[in-house]
Amino acid sequence: MADRTSGPVVAAIEDLDHLPGMLRAAARLAAGTPIKLLIVAESEEQAVWMEDQARLMIAGQGDVKVASTATARGEPAVIAEALRRMHGGFVVALFGGLVVPRAGTLRALAGALEGPLFIVRP
DSSP states (O other): OOOOOOSOEEEEESOGGGHHHHHHHHHHHHTTSOEEEEEEESSHHHHHHHHHHHHHHTTTOTTEEEEEEEEOTTOHHHHHHHHHHTTOSEEEEEBTSSSBOSSSOOHHHHHHOSSOEEEEOO
């Protein structure tokens, strides 16, 4: 279904240590479009903490905003649906995490995305 190429670049952030590198990749892909962050976590508590920290890290970057959070709860389809609702022109995700796991199927993610997926290796 990857037929969308317009819209914001969505970076799925699962590990704050990778936020600066993922923002650099997203900025290169964005070419003037906004960058939205989807905070992905295992629990609600972790999601709230990560969102607060991400907001501090991106302070002053007007073209970047935390748009949403997704709590995996062991279901990849939950994250895929959150990404679909963000209507990204491009999605940037970390390989080996909750969004793009090392093993298993990407069926839910591939079916939900309307635009291309850029996978970043840790």
